[in-house]
Amino acid sequence: MLYYVYLSGEHRELPLLELRAVMEAEKVEYRLVAQLDQVAIVESSEPLEILLGRVVLSKYAGVLLGFSEVAEGVQGIKRVLRDSDVCSHGGYDYVNFRRVKQYGTQISYEDVLSTVNELSKSLCKGGTKKLDIIVSEGCVIIGLRTYERDLRPYKTREPAERPFYAPGTMTPYMARVFVNLSRASVREKHVVLDSFCGAGGFLLEACHIGLRYVGVEIDPRLAEGAVKNLTHYGCFPEVVSGDSCYIPLDRADAIATDPPYGRMSMPAGTELIDLMKCFLSESYRVLRKGGYLVFAQRIDIPLEEMIVDAGFAIIERVPDWVHGSLTRDIFVVKKE
Known part of the structure; x- marks a missing residue:
């Protein structure tokens, strides 16, 4: 039709x-x-x-x-x-x-x-x-x-409406787009991973889509906040403490995540380029063959060669203006 x-x-x-x-x-x-x-x-x-x-x-x-x-x-x-x-x-x-x-x-x-x-x-x-x-x-x-389309359910999940608020959190609309771009399937009962899960925004969207999900977060305060947010919205709080460079999982069907963009949002002593290298390598390890990874990063960070070296094929690179000082690239990459 x-x-x-x-x-x-x-x-x-x-x-x-x-x-x-x-x-x-x-x-x-x-x-x-x-x-x-x-x-x-x-x-x-x-x-x-x-x-x-x-x-x-x-x-x-x-x-x-x-x-x-x-x-x-x-x-x-x-x-x-x-x-x-x-x-x-x-x-x-x-x-x-x-x-x-x-x-x-x-x-x-x-x-x-x-x-x-x-x-x-x-x-x-x-x-x-x-x-x-x-x-x-x-x-x-x-x-x-x-x-x-009905946007009312999304409005109830706005960062300011959640019991735990973290500055710089992505809107539920954009989080939903990232999860959808990862091609995680409800019918095939896929597990979608957010390895920088923060306050749990991506996990909330995966939950309301009907997907299985798991979040990894290195900051204990944010991990606790994600559990609080997921529980508040009737979602199982599947959040584990861990590092995106040493993901405590063996397999994920899809990955949708939002890595830090700068020093203020990264662990002390960590360089952004080094973080992205180990994140990509570890994502390749846990992602199933044929699975998709979706993430964003500042447009001035050179990532194409790094992505290919990690073993991924770049499917989409979409520029996305966020505000006056930040334009990011949204990458959709595939493990061939």
Whole structure:
């Protein structure tokens, strides 16, 4: 079946990468039919709604009815709607018109609404689904929404809402992206490792996805805080005291973690380059063959050669601006 997915505009690359990673994690056969600005058209062997529940950077999605060219104007929209069997999908409730950026300004909301209202009887108005009409990069995408993201659970897990707070903690949204990029599978009961688990943010997201997980933390105070946070949110506190350079485990199916970026967040007497070298080497040891490691580091730290020397293949390197003084690279690497 063909689906459209309206992606978050918060990052240029991560939304689609996250979506594809989750489908690959659960071994769903799919084909990316088209990639537009903030919109993906996907052919999937399974209903996407189930998988999208664990994705955070996809805003909403649904069954694709069809698409037209912006140059056709509202006549193209009318053609697609006439050719579509909206009634077989339960009809529609109301129209959501979305223009990505400034694409297709010649098509107005008023004209779209008038066109849909003209056809409302044949489209079985009075159903429960939203009729999405999205304009992006010269195309008009038309579909019935079957999934919509709910950010409310994430807000309850914001760092400031947790019983234990640690400065510099990643948001639950970004932590979820890292875990998803690691391609840890719920269906295959994978164990995802966070070897710099800090206050437990990545573990919280793994827990709420339904994954098995374990955290390693060298700082006893942070390890205790992670246990407190996990327990508070109803998650088993699987946290062990240890060093990311000497991980007290033999195997992990996936690794998603956020190493320190500078001296203030590292153990005394440790150089960042040395830490990254031993972290990569130890991660390679514990990660299963074919498994993925996802981590971030400052963009000025030369890591490509180090990653390859450790035995990994670099799958993705995504720049991510955090704030004025920090831009980091998000690495997705694979143990071949």
